[in-house]
Amino acid sequence: MTSAILHKGSVALGHPAHRGLRVTQGRVLHSEWIKLRSLRSTFFTMIVGIGFMTAIGLLSCLTTAMSWATTAPQEKAGFSAITASLSGFSLAQLAIGVLGVLVISGEYSTGMIRATLSAVPTRLPVLWAKAAVFGSVTLVLTLLASLIAFFGGQAFLSSQHIQAAISDPGAARAVVGAALYLTLVGLLGVALGALIRNTAGGIATLFGIVLVLPLLSYAVPETWQPNVLPYLPTSAGEAIMDVKTHVFHLAPWTGLAVFALYTMTVLAASAVLMKRRDA
Amino acid sequence: MIEARGLTKRYGEKIAVDNLSFTVKPGIVTGFLGPNGAGKSTTMRMILGLDAPTAGAVTVNGRPYAQHTAPLCEVGALLEARAIHTGRTAYNHLWALAATTGIGRKRVNEVIDLVGLREVAKKRAGGFSLGMGQRLGLASALLGDPKILVLDEPANGLDPEGILWIRNLLKDLAAEGKSVFVSSHLMSEMALTAEHVIVVGRGKLIADVPIADFTQAASATTVRVRSPQAGGLRDLLVGPDISVASDSTGVLEVSGLTCDQIGEIAAAHSLTLFELAPQQASLEEAFMELTRDAVQYRASTAGELTNPARSPR
Incomplete structure (x- = not known):
């Protein structure tokens, strides 16, 4: 029976070239799309990231609106309705960065990577496909979350007539920028996952860059700070969400470009190593 | 290919x-x-x-x-x-x-x-x-x-x-x-x-x-012969295509002859035999013999423990 099935299969398939079977970048993209969708852990981590982005922004706006009557004047002066509604990004970036690491390190820890690289031995199409699929999905979902957080937050704030409009200066840029920033953090996670190939190590490095580096940088002499702080990866990236001038931030798009450059550099390094190292 | x-x-x-x-x-x-x-x-x-x-x-x-x-x-x-x-x-x-x-x-x-x-x-x-x-x-x-x-x-x-x-x-x-x-x-x-x-x-x-060669080599039989006149018997048995390995205790490992042939040769020359037994190596033994020196992780046997000189390292 076994033989019969095998034989039938062989006859039906024939030579690969004749059946149009070959590895293409598009097909590898499709494969990575199947992979991304078919893991429950990916789904839940993404929900957590999106949940942080929307819930914290909404909550922040709600509490501000409720306590606005008793808020001190100088605090009121420093308040930005746009920034408040997008404040969830700082926690969301951790979940999305972790997910980025897992997209690759999960394959190394389970051994799946050997199956993947056997199917695509040129290797780099896999890295590009993972980055592209994960990046696109993250961009769409975080943009959605950012929009919900913004409009929902402004709805809460409107009770005190302190809401912002999407047409306000910098508002649209900040809302879209939050999604772009989170996507870049996710891609940084992918690059670190490919570079370090270990979940714990990848996540630790990511948290080091996102959480620890900004804290450490305050240890540099005060006179150096203006030359150092704006160029740190996440400080640079966060500038895209600035509505008011921030002392230690670059101009919004310049900052995002610097952060993108960091991410692309790590991705390029991981590509070189992925091609070179034994799987 | x-x-x-x-x-x-x-x-x-x-x-x-x-x-x-x-x-x-x-x-x-x-x-x-x-x-x-x-x-x-x-x-x-x-x-x-x-x-x-x-x-x-x-x-x-x-x-x-x-x-x-x-x-x-x-x-x-x-x-x-x-x-x-x-x-x-x-x-x-x-x-x-x-x-x-x-x-x-x-x-x-x-x-x-x-x-x-x-x-x-x-x-x-x-x-x-x-x-x-x-x-x-x-x-x-x-x-x-x-x-x-x-x-x-x-x-x-x-x-x-x-x-x-x-x-x-x-x-x-x-x-x-x-x-x-x-x-x-x-x-x-x-x-x-x-x-x-x-x-x-x-x-x-x-x-x-080919596996056939391997199997054949593995299944080539030898005959174990024990005799008080091992030296004399050995000289009678040796010939083309026949090899005889001996040790000091009067035991011969003969390949190329059957038990019957050895028995008849011994009888014809009135030599005493204490033991005459065919030995067959299994495939597993042949494989182990072949890879003996190449085994990387091997549990030490008692002999190796007492005689470090025989240890593979």
């Missing part, structure tokens, strides 16, 4: 594969034998381009693996049962692999039926037993209906029924004209499936022979 030429892999000081050259031919099952740590898995990873050789080269169907446009259709590999993301279902695992090469979902379903995983196809692979993992690994190897199969210890973790199944599957695949390259550390298993064996030890090629 797999062709390895001078294949070498070093990890720092340690040499895992040492100047290995061999050819795996289509239409037969070729066994790849060696003790644990002999370099079998490393060799297989190099065939698939997962590890880069330090020196030498290996081609599949005339080209390095990575240069094929549809690698899954050239070589199907089962390198380890656990090359599967534990959180993904068997079906999605196979579908994702198939998608890279444009292999359709019809074929995914075909291989699932072929390896008998239909009932658990929608279950996550993390809950699979070792045997189910092996079957899933085989399913991914067969996805592209490849001309070459490279299987690392495919019978690992399978129950007796599963072992019989895989034995027949390998033979069927070879009968279709495929090159089937199967590693094992069990000689007895290979004797039942393989037509040709490549034996390695400590990364070096030890033997590259």
